Amino acid sequence: xxxxxxxxxxxxxxxxxxxxxxxxxxxxxxxxxxxxxxxxxxxxxxxxxxxxxxxxxxxxxxxxxxxxxxxxxxxxxxxxxxxxxxxxxxxxxxxxxxxxxxxxxxxxxxxxxxxxxxxxxxxxxxxxxxxxxxxxxxxxxxxxxxxxxxxxxxxxxxxxxxxxxxxxxxxxxxxxxxxxxxxxxxxxxxxxxxxxxxxxxxxxxxxxxxxxxxxxxxxxxxxxxxxxxxxxxxxxxxxxxxxxxxxxxxxxxxxxxxxxxxxxx
Amino acid sequence: xxxxxxxxxxxxxxxxxxxxxxxxxxxxxxxxxxxxxxxxxxxxxxxxxxxxxxxxxxxxxxxxxxxxxxxxxxxxxxxxxxxxxxxxxxxxxxxxxxxxxxxxxxxxxxxxxxxxxxxxxxxxxxxxxxxxxxxxxxxxxxxxxxxxxxxxxxxxxxxxxxxxxxxxxxxxxxxxxxxxxxxxxxxxxxxxxxxxxxxxxxxxxxxxxxxxxxxxxxxxxxxxxxxxxxxxxxxxxxxxxxxxxxxxxxxxxxxxxxxxxxxxxxxxxxxxxxxxxxxxxxxxxxxxxxxxxxxxxxxxxxxxxxxxxxxxxxxxxxxxxxxxxxxxxxxxxxxxxxxxxxxxxxxxxxxxxxxxxxxxxxxxxxxxxxxxxxxxxxxxxxxxxxxxxxxxxxxxxxxxxxxxxxxxxxxxxxxxxxxxxxxxxxxxxx
Numbered sequence: 001x002x003x004x005x006x007x008x009x010x011x012x013x014x015x016x017x018x019x020x021x022x023x024x025x026x027x028x029x030x031x032x033x034x035x036x037x038x039x040x041x042x043x044x045x046x047x048x049x050x051x052x053x054x055x056x057x058x059x060x061x062x063x064x065x066x067x068x069x070x071x072x073x074x075x076x077x078x079x080x081x082x083x084x085x086x087x088x089x090x091x092x093x094x095x096x097x098x099x100x101x102x103x104x105x106x107x108x109x110x111x112x113x114x115x116x117x118x119x120x121x122x123x124x125x126x127x128x129x130x131x132x133x134x135x136x137x138x139x140x141x142x143x144x145x146x147x148x149x150x151x152x153x154x155x156x157x158x159x160x161x162x163x164x165x166x167x168x169x170x171x172x173x174x175x176x177x178x179x180x181x182x183x184x185x186x187x188x189x190x191x192x193x194x195x196x197x198x199x200x201x202x203x204x205x206x207x208x209x210x211x212x213x214x215x216x217x218x219x220x221x222x223x224x225x226x227x228x229x230x231x232x233x234x235x236x237x238x239x240x241x242x243x244x245x246x247x248x249x250x251x252x253x254x255x256x257x258x259x260x261x262x263x264x265x
Numbered sequence: 266x267x268x269x270x271x272x273x274x275x276x277x278x279x280x281x282x283x284x285x286x287x288x289x290x291x292x293x294x295x296x297x298x299x300x301x302x303x304x305x306x307x308x309x310x311x312x313x314x315x316x317x318x319x320x321x322x323x324x325x326x327x328x329x330x331x332x333x334x335x336x337x338x339x340x341x342x343x344x345x346x347x348x349x350x351x352x353x354x355x356x357x358x359x360x361x362x363x364x365x366x367x368x369x370x371x372x373x374x375x376x377x378x379x380x381x382x383x384x385x386x387x388x389x390x391x392x393x394x395x396x397x398x399x400x401x402x403x404x405x406x407x408x409x410x411x412x413x414x415x416x417x418x419x420x421x422x423x424x425x426x427x428x429x430x431x432x433x434x435x436x437x438x439x440x441x442x443x444x445x446x447x448x449x450x451x452x453x454x455x456x457x458x459x460x461x462x463x464x465x466x467x468x469x470x471x472x473x474x475x476x477x478x479x480x481x482x483x484x485x486x487x488x489x490x491x492x493x494x495x496x497x498x499x500x501x502x503x504x505x506x507x508x509x510x511x512x513x514x515x516x517x518x519x520x521x522x523x524x525x526x527x528x529x530x531x532x533x534x535x536x537x538x539x540x541x542x543x544x545x546x547x548x549x550x551x552x553x554x555x556x557x558x559x560x561x562x563x564x565x566x567x568x569x570x571x572x573x574x575x576x577x578x579x580x581x582x583x584x585x586x587x588x589x590x591x592x593x594x595x596x597x598x599x600x601x602x603x604x605x606x607x608x609x610x611x612x613x614x615x616x617x618x619x620x621x622x623x624x625x626x627x628x629x630x631x632x633x634x635x636x637x638x639x640x641x642x643x644x645x646x647x648x649x650x651x652x653x654x655x656x657x658x659x660x661x662x663x664x665x666x667x668x669x670x671x672x673x674x675x676x677x678x679x680x681x682x683x684x685x686x687x688x689x690x691x692x693x694x695x
Binding site: 056059060061077080081083084085087091092093096097098099102103106107109110112114115117118142144158162 | 428437443
């Protein structure tokens with residue numbers, strides 16, 4: 001069996017027939033999956049498999065060539081308040097003039113609303129979230145002084161401050177120290193115990209079994225989606241990480257070079 | 266001189282108006298520019314500034330009069346159009362943003378100059394002063410024009426204050442802003458429009474050619490002084506306002522002079538001073554810190570040598586002549602060694618009598634600490650990084666000066682207070 005896509009019993013999000021292209025070249029083909037509520041979910045696959053692309057597309061950061069995404073059975077725009085996104089640490093300029101507590105407070109902006117200043121309650125929530133990631137001592141620090149692990153914790157605190165129910169995190173374990181990785185994993189497990197769902201882009205197979213309840217294996221197309229035990233098999237991993245889809249790549253390249261549409265209009 | 270005093274007395278109401286105008290215009294463009302700067306879109310300001318010229322000229326050609334409102338509308342249309350063309354070219358072709366900016370900027374400016382030349386050679390009664398748009402003339406900020414420009418400037422300041430938190434978020438982390446449901450597209454459109462408006466009103470004082478400097482130089486200078494965004498933006502506004510003030514002054518003292526270049530010179534001087542003298546980030550400060558580090562290394566090395574000598578003589582209070590000290594550390598040039606000894610004596614770590622020196626009680630403690638840190642670090646490298654004992658000395662020579670008391674405590678606890686270093690030398694504790 002080269003493919004194993006299981007459906008979640010109580011889906012929190014549904015991806016239907018999703019295709020994403022960069023410069024016409026498809027980087028994700030026909031992804032179709034559901035993810036279970038209250039679990040820690042790992043999105044795994046080799047470099048360039050489209051892991052980050054998948055969660056960005058789900059978060060509406062990329063245009064979809066086809067398909068749709070539903071969260072809590074609604075369109076994302078109707079449930080934004082319940083969904084939180086943690087971008088890759090490297091996507092922002094850490095030399096930006098801001099203090100740690102200012103960045104965490106950004107997680108409250110959509111709740112505060114336009115024109116208004118953060119209320120005392122927002123500031124308390126921000127401090128509380130910093131405490132959860134063990135960074136309260138750094139609240140007044142300038143963000144350029146943080147280490148990689150500390151930056152990641154600040155991003156996490158900002159996401160926590162959004163008080164969402166579904167979290168998407170892009171490579172939160174890249175370039176962080178062991179202590180931070182452990183702290184983040186503990187936090188994720190704590191969150192799922194409270195019924196929150198966390199989707200994490202990850203690429204270390206060694207730790208996957210231990211960290212995740214549910215795993216999505218991806219390599220341009222969806223190879224597997226299901227409970228960790230059923231999905232992390234040698235066969236499915238070989239399918240994800242091994243066999244190159246050379247023909248698929250060549251066809252994609254052709255679409256790009258000849259500027260074909262991805263779907264007939 | 267007399268003109269200068271006359272200006273500074275602010276007796277003349279037109280002086281007051283011109284100054285007020287120049288200050289508000291430059292301050293508001295510095296405010297808007299702060300966010301363009303933080304979004305790393307500095308060149309965009311330059312493109313808009315050049316692209317408003319054809320708009321100004323077209324508005325004049327079509328209406329035949331120099332109505333400030335019409336000129337603003339014309340400038341706004343072409344400025345805004347240029348930005349959209351840059352976006353379109355970048356998104357829809359293989360041309361990268363920097364190239365697109367250069368292309369659009371030159372073609373708009375070229376077209377503007379063509380129109381301007383056409384107007385100047387034509388038969389337009391009201392055309393005088395239109396060329397001020399090239400390099401600015403603060404003195405032309407009078408009457409009805411001024412009221413309109415001032416209102417736009419105040420509107421910009423109000424918008425920046427109203428949207429401060431949202432503009433901050435889209436400048437720092439656009440993706441997060443988008444996913445948390447902020448109307449990012451709309452906010453970016455707002456910032457773009459504000460940039461165009463800041464340019465449009467700023468060109469009266471500064472001119473299209475140099476307007477980009479008014480958007481970018483004040484925030485770039487302000488960034489040197491603070492890490493706190495509201496303070497940075499405020500400082501940028503103050504720097505901008507001060508440059509505008511000087512422009513008004515120049516315009517009054519020497520009416521034939523274009524104001525733009527002067528305003529830019531003042532702003533650039535502020536930026537240069539900031540780069541040199543700002544605390545923490547400034548060049549002078551960094552040089553001073555390096556010098557302090559050098560002095561710390563020098564004096565600590567001297568104390569360490571005294572400590573080693575004292576151990577050899579089994580007498581920490583033993584006196585040594587300058588030449589004896591120099592023979593232990595011949596690599597230090599004599600004048601430098603003299604300076605180190607002088608500092609140590611002044612700080613109470615050494616006692617000098619005639620031409621010889623001995624350690625004070627404080628000096629003994631400090632020398633001992635440096636030796637301890639050196640040896641602890643050697644233990645750390647052998648135990649935790651598995652380096653060979655003959656590879657650890659050089660690193661320890663530096664680290665002994667770097668390790669803070671907090672790190673010292675951690676190191677001691679981690680290594681569990683070892684007695685001996687990898688070379689079997691005793692580690693001295695107090």
